[in-house]
Amino acid sequence: MKKTFLLALMSFSIALQFTHAQGVLEQKNDPFFGESCTSIMVGKKATTDGSVITSHTCDGRYRTWLTIENAQKFDKKATHKVYKGTLKTETAWDQRNVKLVGEIDEAKSTFAYLNTAYPCLNEKQLAIGETTIVGPEELVNDKGMFLIEELERIALQRCTTARDAIKLIGKLIKKHGYGDWGECITIADKKEVWQLEIFGEGPDKIGGVWAAQRIPDDHVGISANISRIGKLDLKNDDYFMASDNVFDAAKRLKRWDGKKEFKFWEVYGGVEKPFNIREFFVLSHFAPSLNLDYDAKELPFSVKPEKKISVNDVMAMYRETYEGTKYDMTQNLKVIKKKYNDKKEVIGQDTVIAPNAHPWPTGNTRNLSNFLKEGTIEYQRTVAVSWCSYSFVTQLRDWLPDEVGGVAWFSFDNPGQSPRIPIYAGSTELPEAFNYCGQKRFRADAAIWAYRKANKLATVAWQTTREEMMADVAHFESKGLEDGAVLENKISKLIEAGQKDEARQLLNQYTRDFTGATMLRWKELENKYWGKFGLGF
Known part of the structure; x- marks a missing residue:
């Protein structure tokens, strides 16, 4: 009787995926503090079409509103205001808990940019x-002016290349101070992609330390909340850059004796090794013949993939939950499925994954499962997580006009379930629903809830809903790429003819139409799953 009750309770607990209970991952005492983002980078010679790729999952309760900020021109006396607290606002005009912390000289002119929580x-x-890489708490100096999102914003407003962005960020940190935890930003342009890691210098020093390493053009790399930059060959400035204090600060902070081999991740990262499950899985997936060892002290910073990587491949990696591997959290969640003949007599049985098993169990679900049988679910930090705010995979292509050469394949909520919406670099407007964040509360006008409701309902019986939902994800992925090729050709001709305004209007309309189609389909799925599961399953 007790076991029957507990099994019923287990089913109910899994159904509680309706809630946003999983992983704030933002408090220092949380065991998974800092495991909040994943960025995969691909060089132009490693991609199937020659594009450069960078990407990001914003995992946590960060804002989901986004806007296009227009290019501007300023007079010589203008200043740029620097804020803290913008990551948790509900709209662009929500100033609650937003604090002005300083001002710097404004540029004469700025570029338009896509203003996500972490501008992209x-x-x-x-x-x-x-990706947040946290690092030792003793390196943090919250008196520094800049948080990472503000450094990203200024770089996008003022720079056209990854190298210039890194140099500008370095100058700003040196002059005004870095006030954030350890952070990595993966900066790409039409030619190359770099990984930049930044830490503070401790509470007694306004400034910061940083190092940047370029992903070779024929390689793929990943940052997933752990510092990964190792040896610094600063004589090779085509692949390495660093702050001028990178070695001296390490000695002053007594993190390096000047004799031992200097590895950036070891000195500043405060970790035992520069990788965990996500880094290992992604690099192993793209270069399986390397036979990378999860128990190794260190993995390669990047690897040469055995096959050229398409943007579809990167999107697929962001849906990854390790299904079919020893890291699959559903592998022990099984039930017996009986077979019947025409007379409804049992003629056999199979052991199958339980219909309600899915790869995003809450802590309560894991605890209950492991109470029933120890070791049933061993937690693994999957690439796709249910507490994701938004994610994007960005393609940069130098053979196309900038307006369509850059495209962010954007999704709200769980990247393992949601469709991706193309937002082009030349866009000037976004759909109305993108103006509202849905993380503080349920808002019917916030775009994220157009997807989240169906996504959460689907997990009630994921083994029965997954095939349909993934078919719809694949449909919109193919549609975006196929229709996008036609659109890009049309936009290129308009730009060549000097019709930039018409080109931008067409880009805006395309994103609105594509968004509307995905929202409509996910509403249909929501209604279907309510009908299917509303009275139980």
């Missing part, structure tokens, strides 16, 4: 991904 793409095909 400008009109000149400069793109940035982000």
Whole structure:
């Protein structure tokens, strides 16, 4: 009787995926503090079409509103205001808990950019991904002016290349101070992609330390919340850059004796090794013959993929939950399925994955499963997580006009379930529903809830809904790429003819139409799953 009750309770607990209970991952005492983003980078010679790719999952309760900020011109006396607190606002005009912390000289002119929680793409095909790498608390100095999102914003407003962005960020940190935890931003342009890691210098020093390493053009790399930059060959400035204090600060902070081999991740990262499950899985997936060892002290910073990587491949990696591997969290969640003949007599049985098993169990679900049988679910930090705010995969292509050469394949909520919407670098407007964040509360006008409701309902019986939902994801992915090729050709001709305004209007309309189609389909799925599961399953 007790076991029957507990099994019923287990089913109910899994159904509680309706709630946003999983992983704030933002508090220092949380065991998974900092495991909040994933960025995959691909060099132009490693992609199937010659594009450069960077990407980002914003995992946590960060804002989901986004806007296009227009290019501007300023007079010589103008200043740029620097804020803290913008990551948790509900709209662009919500100033609650937003604090002005300083001002710097404004540029004469700025570029338009896509203003996500962590700003990500400008009109000149400069793109940035982000992952928090935390680092030792003693390096943090919250008196520094800049948080990482503000550094990204200024770089996108003022720069056209990854190298210039890194140099500008370095100058700003040195002059005004870095006030954030350890951060990595993956900066790409039409030619190359770099990984930049930044830390503070401790509470007694306004400034910061940083190092940047370029992903070779024929390689793929990943940052997933752990510092990964190792040896610094600063004589090779085509692949390495660093702050001028990178070695001296390490000695002053007593993190390096000046004799031991200097590895950036070891000195500043405060970790035992520069990788965990996500880094290992992604690099192993693209270069399986390397036979990478999860128990190794260190993995390669990047690897040469055995096959050229398409943007579809990167999108697929962001849906990854390790299904079919030893890291699959559903592998032990099984039930017996009986077979019947025409007379409804049992003629056999199979052991199958339980219909309600899915790869995003809450802590309560894991605890209950492991209470029933120890070791049933061993937690693994999957690439796709249910607590994702938004994600994007950005392509940068130098053979196309900037307006369509840069495209952010954007999705709300769980990247393992949601469709991706193309937002081009030349866009000037976004759909109305993108103006509202749905993370503080349920808002019917916030775009994220157009997807989240169906996504959460689907997990009630994921083994029965997954095939349909993934078919719809694949449909919109193919549609975006196929229709996008036609659109890009049309936009290129308009730009060549000097009709830039018409080109931008067409881009805006395309994103609105594509968004509307995905929202409509996910509403149909929501209604279908309510009908299917509303009275139980």
